[in-house]
Amino acid sequence: MSKTIPLLFLFLLVPAQAQEKLSPQQQMDYYRAQIDSAGQERNASKTASVYGKMVTLCRDNPVFENELPEILYLYGMWSAYAGNYQTAIDALVKLLDMSGHPDDKALSTIKARANNQLGLTYFFLKRWDDALVHYRKALDMATELQDTLGISITENNIGNIHQKKENYAQAIEHYLRCLQLQETIGDRETIGNVYHNLATCYSETGNFTESLAYFDLALNMARETGDREIEALCLIGLARYRALEKHQFTEAVKLVAQAELIAKEAGYRQVLAEVYQSRSVMDKERGDFASALEYFTQYKALSDEMFNEQSTNQLHEYEVRYQTQEKEIEIVRQQAEIEKHKRRAAVLVITAVLMTALAVVLLVSYRKIHRKNIAITRQILENTRIGSTVAATPENYMETPDDEWFQKIENYLRESKLYLTPNINRSTLAAHLQTNERYISDSVKDSTGMTFNEYINSLRLAHACALLSDPENNCKIEEIAGASGFNNRTSFYRCFVAKYDIPPDEFRKLAQK
Numbered sequence: 001m002s003k004t005i006p007l008l009f010l011f012l013l014v015p016a017q018a019q020e021k022l023s024p025q026q027q028m029d030y031y032r033a034q035i036d037s038a039g040q041e042r043n044a045s046k047t048a049s050v051y052g053k054m055v056t057l058c059r060d061n062p063v064f065e066n067e068l069p070e071i072l073y074l075y076g077m078w079s080a081y082a083g084n085y086q087t088a089i090d091a092l093v094k095l096l097d098m099s100g101h102p103d104d105k106a107l108s109t110i111k112a113r114a115n116n117q118l119g120l121t122y123f124f125l126k127r128w129d130d131a132l133v134h135y136r137k138a139l140d141m142a143t144e145l146q147d148t149l150g151i152s153i154t155e156n157n158i159g160n161i162h163q164k165k166e167n168y169a170q171a172i173e174h175y176l177r178c179l180q181l182q183e184t185i186g187d188r189e190t191i192g193n194v195y196h197n198l199a200t201c202y203s204e205t206g207n208f209t210e211s212l213a214y215f216d217l218a219l220n221m222a223r224e225t226g227d228r229e230i231e232a233l234c235l236i237g238l239a240r241y242r243a244l245e246k247h248q249f250t251e252a253v254k255l256v257a258q259a260e261l262i263a264k265e266a267g268y269r270q271v272l273a274e275v276y277q278s279r280s281v282m283d284k285e286r287g288d289f290a291s292a293l294e295y296f297t298q299y300k301a302l303s304d305e306m307f308n309e310q311s312t313n314q315l316h317e318y319e320v321r322y323q324t325q326e327k328e329i330e331i332v333r334q335q336a337e338i339e340k341h342k343r344r345a346a347v348l349v350i351t352a353v354l355m356t357a358l359a360v361v362l363l364v365s366y367r368k369i370h371r372k373n374i375a376i377t378r379q380i381l382e383n384t385r386i387g388s389t390v391a392a393t394p395e396n397y398m399e400t401p402d403d404e405w406f407q408k409i410e411n412y413l414r415e416s417k418l419y420l421t422p423n424i425n426r427s428t429l430a431a432h433l434q435t436n437e438r439y440i441s442d443s444v445k446d447s448t449g450m451t452f453n454e455y456i457n458s459l460r461l462a463h464a465c466a467l468l469s470d471p472e473n474n475c476k477i478e479e480i481a482g483a484s485g486f487n488n489r490t491s492f493y494r495c496f497v498a499k500y501d502i503p504p505d506e507f508r509k510l511a512q513k
Contacts, residue, residue, distance in 0.1 A: 028054065042228055042266035044081040051075035055091070069110045073117065080121040081229075083306040084268040092118040105145065112141035112150050119157055123164075124270060132161045149190075152181035156194050163201050171201050192221030192230050200237055208245060215241075228266045235259035236271075236278050245280040252282055256345040273302045327460055376502045377510040380465050406447040408433060409440060419459040420485040426452050457495050460485040464496065468504060469511035477504055 022030065031054045038046040054071045056327060058064040060241075076091035095114045100107040119134035135158045142150030159174030168439035175198050182191050195218035215234050222231035235255045243252035256279050263272035276299035283292035413419050421428075426437040432442070444455045464484040467473050475483070481492035496504045 005240070024057060024063060027057055028064065044078055044267040045084075045269070046267065048078035048082045048084060048087075051078055052087075067441060069107055072098075073110050073114050076114065076121070077117050080117065080124060081270070082267065083124075083273075084309060085121050085125050086311070088121045089118065092121070100363045108141065109145055109150070112138050112145060112147065113490070114403065116154055116157060118149070123157070123160055123298060126164075128161050128164050132158065135161065136249050139238045148181055149185050149187060152178045152185060152187070153190055155181070155196060156190065159194075159197060161203075162202070163197065166204075168201055168205050172198065175201065188221055189227050189230075192218050192225060192227055195221060196230050196234055196237070199234070203237065203241065210242065212238075212241070228262050229268055229271060230261040232262040232266075232268065232271050233274070235262070236274055239282065240278055244285055247286075249286045253279075256282070269302060269306055273299055273306070276302060277483065290500060372507055373502045374510055376500055377507055380500060380507065381469060381511060405435075405439065405443040408444060420463065422482075422485055422487050424456060424485070456485070458499070461496060461499050464492070464504065465507070465511075468508040477508075480504075488498065 021236065031050050034050045035047060051071060051074050053070070055075050058068040058071055072091050072095040076088045076095065079085075079088035092114045093181060095113055096118070098107070098111075101270050115134045115138035117136070119131040119138065122128075122131035122134065135154055137155040139151065139158065142154055155174045155178040159171040159178065162168070162171035162174065175194050179191065182194070195214045199211050199218055200213035202208070202214065215238050218230060219234040219238075220453060222228070223233060236259045239252040239255035239259065242248040256275055260272065260275045260279075263269070265277055277296045280295035280299060281293045283295060409429070412429075416432070418424055418429065418432070426440050430437045430440050441452050444450060444452050448455055448458075450458065461484070464480055467475070467480045467483065473480075477492075478489045481489050484492065486492035486495070493504060496502075496507075500507065
C-alpha cells in the first residue's frame with residue numbers, strides 16, 4: 001500500500017481534463033489505485049464503478065486484451081454485490097461469449113467462475129431455475145478443470161437453490177459436501193459462508209440448536225476473515241431468531257442495528273434491504289406498526305432505487321456497447337477502405353506494367369515492321385524506274401523474256417498504256433493485236449507465271465509505285481489508284497499489300513524520304 005496511496009493522491013490532484021490526456025497505462029494504474037481504496041472501504045458500488053471504467057479502457061486499448069476477461073468477471077461480481085444485477089449479467093454473459101483456445105486453462109477457469117457468479121446474480125434476483133442452470137455449468141467446468149475450490153464453492157451455491165426451493169435435505173447434503181472439500185482447501189471465507197447457509201437452513205426447518213451453533217461458527221469466521229457481508233447476514237439471522245422465536249426484541253434490535261451499520265459502511269445495499277425488511281417484520285411482531293411501516297417504506301424505497309439504478313446502469317452499458325460497436329464498425333470500414341485502396345493500387349501497378357510491356361512489344365514490333373517496310377521500299381525502288389513500265393516477271397519486272405508473242409504484248413502495252421484503262425480484258429487486247437484470247441493468256445502464263453489479270457495488275461502497281469515515289473506528286477491515294485487503272489481505292493489497296501506486303505501510304509512515306 002505504500003506505493004498505491006501516494007499514487008492515488010497524485011491522481012486526485014490532477015484535474016479531470018488532464019486525466020483524459022493520460023496514457024492508457026497511466027489510466028489503468030489510476031483505476032487500480034482506486035480499486036485498492038474502494039477495497040479498504042469495502043464499498044461495493046464504488047468498486048463496481050471503477051471496474052466498469054477499466055472494462056471500457058480495455059475495450060478501447062488492445063494492449064489490455066489479455067486482462068479483459070478477469071476485469072469483466074470482477075466487474076460482474078462487484079456489480080451484483082452492489083445490486084446492479086442487469087449490469088452484472090451483461091458483463092458475465094459478455095465474458096462467457098468470449099472466444100479462446102480450447103486449451104486455454106486460465107480462460108476456462110475464469111469462465112467457470114463467471115458461470116458461478118452468474119448463478120449467484122440470478123439467485124439475488126430469485127430466479128432459482130436460471131441460477132441452478134449456471135451453477136451446474138460451473139460445477140461441470142470445475143470438475144473438468146479439477147478445480148477443487150471451484151467445485152466446493154459451486155456445491156455451496158447449489159445448496160442455496162435447494163434451500164430456496166425448500167428442499168432442505170438436498171441443500172444440507174450439498175453444504176456438507178462443500179465443507180468436506182474445504183477441509184483440504186482451508187478457504188476460511190467459503191467455510192464461513194457455508195456455516196451461515198447451514199445456520200439458515202436449520203433455522204428454516206426449526207432445528208434452532210443446530211442453527212444457533214452454525215450462526216456462531218459463521219459469525220466468528222466472518223470476523224476473523226473480515227467478511228463483513230456474512231457478518232451482517234449472521235447478525236440479521238440471530239436478530240430474527242431472538243425476535244420471532246424468543247421475543248427478545250431489545251437484543252434483536254441491537255443485532256439488526258449492527259447489521260445495518262455494516263451494510264451502510266460496506267455499501268451492501270442488498271444486505272441493507274434485508275435489514276429493513278427484517279426490522280419491519282420484527283416491529284410488526286412486537287406490535288409497533290408505525291415503526292414496521294417506516295422500515296417497510298425504507299425497504300421499498302431502497303428496492304426501487306436499486307431497480308432504477310440497475311435500469312440506468314443497463315442503459316449506460318448499452319450506450320457503451322453501442323459506442324464500442326460503432327468504433328469497431330468504423331475500424332472495419334477504414335480497414336476495408338485501406339484494402340480497397342491497396343487493391344486499386346495493385347491493379348494500377350499491374351496495369352502500368354502490362355501497358356509498359358505492351359508498349360515495348362508494340363515498339364519492337366513497329367521497329368521490326370518499319371525495317372521490313374524500308375527494305376521492301378528499297379527493293380521496289382531498285383526494281384522500278386520512274387517513268388517506265390515494268391517487265392512483269394514474278395521476281396524482276398525489268399527482265400524481258402525471249403518469247404516473241406509476249407514481247408509483242410509487252411511492247412504494245414508499254415506504248416499504248418492500255419493497262420491503265422480500268423476495263424481492259426483479253427478480248428480487247430486480242431482485238432488490238434489481231435489474235436485470239438487464248439493465245440494471249442497462254443503467252444502471258446508461260447512467260448511470267450501469272451494470269452492475264454495478275455499481269456495487268458502488276459503493270460498497274462509498277463505505275464502506281466512510280467507515282468507514289470515522286471515527291472512532286474501530291475495526289476491522293478484514291479486519285480493514284482484511278483490513274484493506275486484500278487476501279488477503286490479498296491481494290492488498289494488490297495492488290496498493293498498482297499503484292500508488296502506494305503500499305504501504299506507507308507510506301508509513299510518511305511519512298512519520298
